Amino acid sequence: MNRIPLVLLTGFLGAGKTTMLNALLARPDFRDTAVVINEAGDVGLDHLLVEQGSDSITMLEGGCLCCRAKGALAPALANLMRRARQQDLPPFKRVVVETSGLSDPAPLLEGLIADALFNRFFELAGVVAAIDVRTFMGAADQHPEARMQAALADRLLLTKTDIATSGETRRVQEKLTLLNPHARQCLVQPGTVTMPAFWPEILDLPRALAKPHLICSPEPAAIATASLIFDGAIEPDALEDWLDHTINLLGPTLLRMKAMLNVADTAQPTVLHAVQGLLHRPVDLKAWPDEARRNRVVLIGRDVEEQILADALARLAATGRRRTAMRKVSYQ
Incomplete structure (x- = not known):
């Protein structure tokens, strides 16, 4: 069964998340989308509602669904799936979860990945963060949630660039x-955001990791990142051992892991996501983005030394190199 891709849309207060969703919901290529609003209070989708009532699920123009969830997301997703299977609702091909502007995305992701229903019916397509270039510098200095939203994102959509100076935009990009x-940074204008600009593809990963070496961030917010591209096929047992060791070692300090791996005796690339010590069910892509079949891994941690992340990546890369060396010996 094909699982339904889900994107978590985050961003600090006033960053323009709802405005962005309104524009997307009016586009034909955003049909068959369920939008889950994880927000306490009203949201600015009223002008798109074509069906009113006390139901928590509302039909939107263009065939989309809007579901309001307070607290845990898993029950709202379960309700969507139940009603779609009972044909009370039209089927949907993708889900966008819009979070509160004050939400830390890490616990939300952890709650989803820990949920059995989510793992059965959904796959994490990525995290998108809306970034207000006029206010982000101040928000990031004063609010850890704003930093976390940016740090965990796969794609950063910079909003309000039309009313910001080029210097303001540049400083935000550097931050x-x-x-x-x-993360891929995209400058977006009001009402013009498109599906390709918004929706993160798993194949963003190899484009983001352009250099085959470690990249560590000296950001003083206690958020460290490291990434590595390396060759070689990884034995399943070696991968399982590495995952067990790394997740047990880092635990909740591992905010996020993203990986595209060449697992031995598997033709397709295997994609892994982990959040705060919880591993999401692996996803096999249909094909590699290139012929090199290179492994690509990103680790994002909080309150952990960068060198520990780098050492963890080096241990995984060593298993790939050992497999390559064994194959070379066998051909002699």
Whole structure:
């Protein structure tokens, strides 16, 4: 069964998340989308509602669904799946979860990945953060949630660039690069955001990791990142041992792991996500993005030394190199 991709849309107060969603929901290529609003209070989607009532699920123009969730996300997703399977609702192909502006995305991701229903029916497509270039510097200095939203994102959408100076935009881009050197940064204008600009593809990962060496962030917010690209096939047992050791070692300090791996005797690349010590069910892509079949891994940690992340990546890379060496010996 094909699982439904889910994107977590985050961003600090006033960053323009709802405005962005409103624009996307009006586009034909955003049909068949369920939007879960994880927000306490009203949200600015009223002008798109075509069906009112006390139901927590509302039909939107273009065939989309809006579901309001207070607290845990898993029950809202379960309700969507139940009603879609009972044909009370039209089927949907993707889900966007819009979080509160004051939310730390790490516990939300942890709650989803720990949920059995989520692992059965959904796959994490990525985290998108809306970044207000006019206010982000102050928000990041004063609010750890703003830093976490940027640090855990796969894609950073810089909003309000039309009313910001080029200097303001540049300083925000430099700050974001320190917080999260692996995320793709996109400048978006009001009402013009498109599906390709918004929706992170898993294949963002190899484009983000352009150099085959470690990249560590000296950001003083106690958030460290490291990434590595390396060759060689990884034996399943060696991968399992590495995952057990790394997750047990880092525990909740491992905010996020993203990996595209060449697992031995598997034709397709294997994609892994982990959040705060919890591993999401692996996903096999249909094909490699290139012929090199290179492994790519990103680790994002909090209150952990960068060298510990680098050492963990080096241990995994060593297993790939050992497999390559064994194959070379066998051919002689």
